[in-house]
Amino acid sequence: MTTDWQFDVPTAGSKHLPPDARYMEALSSQGYGFEVAIADLVDNSIDAGAKDVVIHFLRDGDELVSLLVVDDGKGMSEEELDVAMTVGGRRDYAANALGMFGTGLKSASLSHASAVTVVSTTKRTRTAGRRWLMERAVSGFQCDIVEPSYAQTLLDRYADRPIVWQGTVVRWDAVKDFPKHGGGGQTDRYLHRTINKLGLHLGLHLHRFLARDDFNITIAVEDVRTGTVYLDFGVEPLDPFAYPVSGHPDHPRRITAAVPSVGDVTLDAHIWTPKSNLDEYKAVGSVLDRQGFYFYRHDRLVQAGGWNNFRQPEQHLSLARIAIDLPDVPADVFRLTVKKAGVEASPEFTSALEKAVDGEGLTFLRYLAAAETVYREARKRSGTTRKAVLPPGKGFDPAVRETVADELPAIPYEDPISVRWQKLDTSVFFDIDREGRTIVLNQHYRAAILGGRRGGLNDAPMLKSLMYVLLHQVFEKEYSGSREKDNLQLWQSILVSAARAELDRVGDDD
Known part of the structure; x- marks a missing residue:
């Protein structure tokens, strides 16, 4: 082994190696959560000096068609818009700007939509628009120029609010998370769940801005065919330090x-x-x-x-x-x-x-x-010292897991109890997999219990929570005694009868 070592690597020139167009695919696969992606767009609105931001879900009957983030910020000229739509586009960020890397708009949007359109106007420049269509982006970084008359029409749609003199519209189409089939109330359930989570996320992460008198975020849902507004509410700040009374008199x-x-x-x-x-x-x-x-x-x-x-x-x-x-x-x-x-x-x-x-x-x-x-x-x-338990894990709704964690100490260094649906003999409602630490529910009764609702990993939270309450102690013991076995058989009989009654009710409804 030689002892000489060069601390600087010698070079013999350089070569320009631009990114392959498939880099756009990598850009859109960074694991942006839906709420995180929307918050990134709102950051851009704040950097643009916006006072009013509207997050607009557009539906056509039962089908969700587009999502828009609209603001009354200073807007962008055509040249600034080109920079904003360029991956890693060079721009001068203000000292207190929320943006940093020049990728947020593109990566956040294309993580969740197959097309992102940005239309903007300033007090001194005409309206301009650009669109990234994923299939064109990956074939050679081809960014579409939005037809000027449509760009103006889209801005005019929000002329009363929030865009009066200037502003920007970011439009997502073919949003991947939107329900593919909106019938049976799927769209309404999706909107209820998604908007609730989005409001909490924005209220928390932007609470210092929302606490100001001159900044607002509104979430709205509109039917594009009828003009019906289903929802229109302001996001409230959620200050994680806004306790009514400190838990300790010497703090903070x-x-x-x-x-x-x-x-x-x-x-x-x-x-x-x-x-x-x-x-x-x-x-x-x-x-x-x-x-x-x-x-x-x-x-x-x-x-x-x-x-x-x-x-x-x-x-x-x-x-x-x-x-x-x-x-x-x-x-x-x-x-x-x-x-x-x-x-x-x-x-x-x-x-x-x-x-x-x-x-x-x-x-x-x-x-x-x-x-x-x-x-x-x-x-x-509180007068009680609650015994540590094996907590619920996979298959239980996150809200249930959180409540159990709040109320009961967990047995340390032990795997949680999971729950899943599986085909079992119709004479039983559940089974216990001690080794796998899993409650197994009979797939035969699933549809009747869900009442026609779509199933998923964390479905039937009420039933699964009750099963956890009944059975968690079984997993915490090394074996079941005769009395516990008798209880298990009793619960099995009652639950099978109840599940069959649910099936009969479904048959009568049909």
Whole structure:
């Protein structure tokens, strides 16, 4: 082995290697969630100085046809629109801009739609429009120029609100998540579920903007054929630190972590009110997801909960939340994901937390201990110490899993209980797979129990929750005694009779 080593790699010139057109496929496969993608578009509206943003679902009877995000921002000239529609297009971001990489509009849109059209106008320039059609984009980065008269027609559609003098419309067509067949109430159920999640996501991640008097987001649903407006409501801010009373009289506290690469980082350390049912507390995933760091970049929440490798989440820290405004120059200490849905923090930050302290000498570690104490004392005051359980897992609705996590401690280091449908003999309603830790429900009775609704992984939440309540202790014991076996047989008989009665009712309705 030779000992000489060149620290600089010698080169012999350079070669231009433009990306293959298939790069567009990679761009649209970055795992954008629906709510995250819409939030990325709203970020662009905020950067454009918008005061009013409308998220507009358009339907034709039972069929959802398009989704539009409309704003009254400063708009774009034709040249600016070309830059905006260019992948990684070079533009000068303002110091407090939410945009960063020049890919959000394209990657967020094409992750969920086969076509994205952008139409914009300013006070000084004529209306212009561009469209990315996925099949043309991947064949050679061919971006369509929207016919000017249609571009103006689309803007005129929103002339009363929100676009008065200037603004932008982003239109999605062939949205992949839209129900393929809207009959049987599928479209209504999709809209109810999707709009609820979207409102919570936007209300949480943009709560500092929504709390201002001059900024609004509206979600609306309209039938394009009849003009009927089914829904039109304003998104409310969901401040994850808006507890009515602090969980601890000495908090919140402002703690400082000295991080050599970026200087002092301020930690606003809060302790939530125990056993809160407010949306501001419960809107952030499970009890394990919602504790920890809440990172903001230019007032936009970019991470809601998590400990960033500082420690593992646990039930006893469910009331601990720390607000951190990222420094303008984060160096390599904080790295924001392209989707603005998380922050990667270097070991330099987590090491600084060990020594972080406030002006009165309270350390960050003592703050965590105080949050844990508040949680434990609240449990004691409730008069009950609940036994740890195996939690529900795959097949149970996330809301059910969250509630169980809130109410019951989990047996550590054990797999959860899952539930699934499977073909069984019609004489039984359920089976228990102890080794696989799974409750098996009889597929024969599924359609009757769902009452014609479409099935899915987390369907029948009421039934599955009741089965979990009945059976979780069976999995927590090594074997079933004679009394437990008799109970299982009793439940089996009652549930089979009830399921058959459901089948008879379906037959009578037919």
